[in-house]
Amino acid sequence: MSHPNPEGSTPPEQPSPLQPNPLQPSPLQPSPLQPEPPGPRVVHTDGDSKDGLVKCLRCGATEISLNVATGQLRCHFCRYEWQGEVGLANLGLDGDIGQLSGVVMGSGSVDIVPSTDEVLTFKCTACGAEVVIDTAHGTQARCHWCRNKLSMNQQVPNGAVPDVVLPFKLPKDAAVAKIREFVTKRKFFAHPRFTAEFNPENVMGVYLPYMVVDVNAHVTLTGQGEHQTRSYTVKQGDNHRRVYDADVYQVVRDFDLHVDDLTVESSSERLDQTAANSNNIINSIMPFDVENSVRYDSNYLAGFHSERRDSNIDQLTPIAHTQAGDIARHKANETLQFYDRGVRWDDEQVRVNGQRWVSAYLPVWLYSYHQTKSNGRTFLHYVAVNARTGETMGSVPINQAKLLGVSAVVQVVGTIAGIVVVLLGG
Amino acid sequence: MDLSVLADAATGISFTIGTGNGGGDGSNFGLLLLLAGPVFYGLMYLRYRNSDKRHRHESETRAKMHDMKVRDDRIKSLKGVSNSRMRGANNNEVRGARRGITETLGLGD
Numbered sequence: 001m002s003h004p005n006p007e008g009s010t011p012p013e014q015p016s017p018l019q020p021n022p023l024q025p026s027p028l029q030p031s032p033l034q035p036e037p038p039g040p041r042v043v044h045t046d047g048d049s050k051d052g053l054v055k056c057l058r059c060g061a062t063e064i065s066l067n068v069a070t071g072q073l074r075c076h077f078c079r080y081e082w083q084g085e086v087g088l089a090n091l092g093l094d095g096d097i098g099q100l101s102g103v104v105m106g107s108g109s110v111d112i113v114p115s116t117d118e119v120l121t122f123k124c125t126a127c128g129a130e131v132v133i134d135t136a137h138g139t140q141a142r143c144h145w146c147r148n149k150l151s152m153n154q155q156v157p158n159g160a161v162p163d164v165v166l167p168f169k170l171p172k173d174a175a176v177a178k179i180r181e182f183v184t185k186r187k188f189f190a191h192p193r194f195t196a197e198f199n200p201e202n203v204m205g206v207y208l209p210y211m212v213v214d215v216n217a218h219v220t221l222t223g224q225g226e227h228q229t230r231s232y233t234v235k236q237g238d239n240h241r242r243v244y245d246a247d248v249y250q251v252v253r254d255f256d257l258h259v260d261d262l263t264v265e266s267s268s269e270r271l272d273q274t275a276a277n278s279n280n281i282i283n284s285i286m287p288f289d290v291e292n293s294v295r296y297d298s299n300y301l302a303g304f305h306s307e308r309r310d311s312n313i314d315q316l317t318p319i320a321h322t323q324a325g326d327i328a329r330h331k332a333n334e335t336l337q338f339y340d341r342g343v344r345w346d347d348e349q350v351r352v353n354g355q356r357w358v359s360a361y362l363p364v365w366l367y368s369y370h371q372t373k374s375n376g377r378t379f380l381h382y383v384a385v386n387a388r389t390g391e392t393m394g395s396v397p398i399n400q401a402k403l404l405g406v407s408a409v410v411q412v413v414g415t416i417a418g419i420v421v422v423l424l425g426g
Numbered sequence: 427m428d429l430s431v432l433a434d435a436a437t438g439i440s441f442t443i444g445t446g447n448g449g450g451d452g453s454n455f456g457l458l459l460l461l462a463g464p465v466f467y468g469l470m471y472l473r474y475r476n477s478d479k480r481h482r483h484e485s486e487t488r489a490k491m492h493d494m495k496v497r498d499d500r501i502k503s504l505k506g507v508s509n510s511r512m513r514g515a516n517n518n519e520v521r522g523a524r525r526g527i528t529e530t531l532g533l534g535d
Contacts, residue, residue: 098492186474226504226512234506243506252497260488263481275477286481323522326484331491333517338498342515396474407467414462422456 040103040313042110045091045163045295049153053125054299057082062149065302068171073299084294087164091295093358097258100216100354103313106163108296109211109359111312113157118308122150135160136308139298151298159209159266159309162359164293165300168205168387175365175385176200178392182383189406191371191397194381200367205387207301207361208282209266209309212290213320215259216354219328222347225251225339246341253332257350259324261290264316266309266359271319278382278395285386285393288362292388296361306361313357325350363387371397484520 053062061077072081088094093106118136123129127146133139139152139160152161179200187195230245263286265271273279294300328350336343365385372378383394458465472478 189470189474243508244510246504247500248502250499250501254495256492258490262487280480283481284479287486319522323483326520326522327487327489329517330484331489342512343517344512344514345516393476393479395476398474403470407463410466411463414459418456418459421459
């Protein structure tokens with residue numbers, strides 16, 4: 001709706017044409033707060049799950065893993081394939097966001113109890129031997145006596161078993177090709193040692209832990225917006241200067257906001273995104289199609305690595321709510337095209353009426369490279385591929401000497417060209 | 427020496443020049459050429475290291491607005507202001523990025 005006009009545009013008088021739904025005098029009053037529910041409502045997502053032997057539905061073998069090509073679980077013995085249970089909808093964790101009230105969470109998202117063991121012992125239901133599963137690195141182990149595979153599917157409060165898992169969809173070959181393409185485009189200034197050691201075949205499939213959050217919020221934004229009415233030049237001494245005329249409006253936007261599947265890292269290591277690491281690379285390959293998650297089954301993790309959740313909802317709530325505020329501000333921009341000079345919100349109220357938390361393992365192909373710099377410091381570079389969408393991002397070590405040398409040449413050429421331009425322009 | 431600060435600063439300079447407030451397009455281009463080295467370094471650094479990349483949660487997350495109520499009341503007119511953008515406009519601000527601008531500029535603790 002912005003239409004800068006040198007002759008001056010006709011500003012909207014009262015009421016503004018931008019008001020498809022004129023504000024009633026009363027609705028802006030903050031509605032009375034809903035009584036806070038007594039506590040979070042926990043939806044049990046491991047109801048009939050069992051630990052131990054998970055057998056092929058047809059032949060009873062325990063050699064089961066994901067067939068990435070079909071997205072189904074496959075028995076390695078008889079090749080039978082079957083589809084895991086669809087996650088969010090069947091578990092009652094995908095309902096109408098507008099009806100959300102208080103805190104709802106999957107039982108795989110409950111707080112981690114610090115004293116809970118990471119290493120758990122299970123009795124093999126085939127032979128009776130005791131088998132240890134190190135939940136820091138996976139939820140399966142092979143019985144060393146009878147060779148059967150044992151799975152851990154029941155949730156214990158140590159963050160190892162989430163509510164849902166989003167299976168790998170992009171095969172390893174495709175991930176390798178994407179990483180190779182990404183790095184090949186950045187070879188000229190790449191560190192020679194990295195180029196020599198680059199081997200994308202070493203990519204690892206990793207299930208990383210996330211919290212998926214639905215938010216039902218009421219948002220009231222109050223501030224001022226400016227609409228340009230005229231743009232022209234004025235003479236000041238020997239120079240001409242461009243100036244603008246604008247109308248200033250008092251602006252209010254009041255609405256309900258339904259945020260669907262906001263995704264936040266729930267590993268403290270991945271949450272730590274500073275200049276000292278390249279975790280922002282893994283952050284940047286989001287979003288995932290979380291709506292296609294399936295109920296957690298350890299067999300989806302067979303052949304892949306996994307990282308355990310170590311952050312609780314309390315720790316992640318400030319991040320999720322701040323991001324919901326960002327989403328509110330950006331969604332409101334859809335109604336602010338008239339204010340072509342911008343809007344300054346002086347008061348922002350984002351009242352979260354309901355929120356739903358689901359813990360999930362999401363699939364990432366990860367190529368890592370540990371660089372040791374000349375000063376002895378080390379830096380871990382990642383090239384990451386979203387194993388659902390194929391989105392690829394990475395950090396490639398730089399040959400600083402080469403880049404500085406070429407930059408110096410560019411500077412010399414630029415300086416000469418700049419002097420010519422300034423002289424001719426003057 | 428970690429030159430990421432130089433890279434980000436140089437990129438910042440190029441953005442500032444690119445979005446400068448009117449007037450003297452020729453002199454801006456000349457200034458850009460005089461800073462060609464740092465700008466080139468910054469752009470290449472970001473192309474290889476991608477230290478500025480992040481998930482755009484504010485636009486890439488599904489969200490819907492319902493029951494929108496609006497108020498737009500004109501309160502005054504401004505004449506002859508020199509800025510092409512409103513002073514203090516924050517409707518595009520992002521506060522929930524995991525790595526803030528301080529970190530991007532290498533100024534954090």
